[in-house]
Amino acid sequence: MSNMLIVYRNYLDAAALSGGDWSSGLPLDNLAHPHPSRVARSTDTDPASSWFEVDFGAQRPVSFAGILNHNLSQRGTWRVRLFNVDLEQPELDTGAVPIWPRVVPFGTGHWGEFQWGGHLDTETAETYGIGSYAILPAARRVRYMRVDLNDPDNPAGYLQAGRALLAPAWTPSVNLQYGWSIEQVDESRIVKSRGGQAYFDGKPKYRRLRFRIEHLDIDEMLANAYELERLKGTGGDILAMVDPDDTAHLHRRTVYGRIAETTPIVNDFNARYSKEFVIEELY
Structure with a gap:
């Protein structure tokens, strides 16, 4: 067990968002709305439509990225990149990684339970408003950030996500007490x-x-x-x-x-x- 993590200073709120091709009715700026049910929706599932860049306006310490209430399928991936001077040479690149959390190692679930690749089934995930998180190795002071969402075969015909979190994370030096x-x-x-x-x-x-x-x-x-x-x-x-x-x-x-x-x-x-x-x- 590691110490808990708390995110509260979200630099996305005062940042400029751009990139991709997003619905005029459900625009990219919805990622900055505190209610995850208010989503940003891409016009289609083309990877060229479902990415965005963030300009913080100045260098900010970032060690955590999160996407809440997204509709990407279990085949979907996301990629987070941090930049300083320009958008050519990243300070950090997570690479394309599965966006769904792996909750059960393959083959180790309960008898009668099948979760492909250890992921939640779609119906259960929807009741949680499925969220995905990237905890970076250490806080980096960066000016720009790019997030790519990739799920070209999504049956909905579009990709969408609610609240986005781009922030430093506080990990208390002494963990939460028993009794939580x-x-x-x-x-x-x-x-x-x-x-x-x-x-x-x-x-x-x-x-x-x-x-x-x-x-x-x-x-x-x-x-x-x-x-x-x-x-x-x-x-x-x-x-x-x-x-x-x-x-x-x-x-x-x-x-x-x-x-x-x-x-x-x-x-x-x-x-x-x-x-x-x-x-x-x-x-």
């Missing part, structure tokens, strides 16, 4: 008639992640947790990944959402600080 929890929240209303029948007013379920970070020094706590809450409040978006190494459950234990309630930074004892987080999923 994740739950499914269902706010559907149930009314029973006089005869005992139950009637449901169904609402979408969402996940709630609670965790606590302790034993951080003042510099790390204020430079990250304090700034996170100051910048985002209860309306801004963040992503929390409980264990980046746990690929089998990455889709279950990674929550993109908002801070549901503000909490204090506590000076527990000499030179050590703690803070609790409550994150509710966004769609």
Whole structure:
């Protein structure tokens, strides 16, 4: 198990987006919208249509890239490149890699369960708004970024994706404490008639992640947790990944959402600080 990862300072929000061929009704700028259900859609599945470039306007530290709620098939790939001076010589190139997470090594699933190549089945993936993440070896200060989405045989006839995250990632030096929890929240209303029948007013379920970070020094706590809450409040978006190494459950234990309630930074004892987080999923 590796230490958790938190993404909150998304440099895409103030960047200039260009490239590809995207629908006028679902434009490329939708990648900067905090709700992943608001997608950008390419006009077709030609790789020349489904790529984009990002100009941050100045050098920014980037160590994480994410694409949420995409429709690429299990054959789809993506490629992330970072540039500094121009768009010719990349500082880092991930190469074309599968965009679907591999949750089960081939041949090791439960009896009766078949997941081709270890990927989620399409129906399950759709209920999660499938997301893909690239955790880079180290933060690079770069001016430009290019992301290529490739799935020319996609049956939809187009490629689309919701929120994009291009950011530095905070990995706390001391991991989240035991006692963290994740739950499914269902706010559907149930009314029973006089005869005992139950009637449901169904609402979408969402996940709630609670965790606590302790034993951080003042510099790390204020430079990250304090700034996170100051910048985002209860309306801004963040992503929390409980264990980046746990690929089998990455889709279950990674929550993109908002801070549901503000909490204090506590000076527990000499030179050590703690803070609790409550994150509710966004769609």
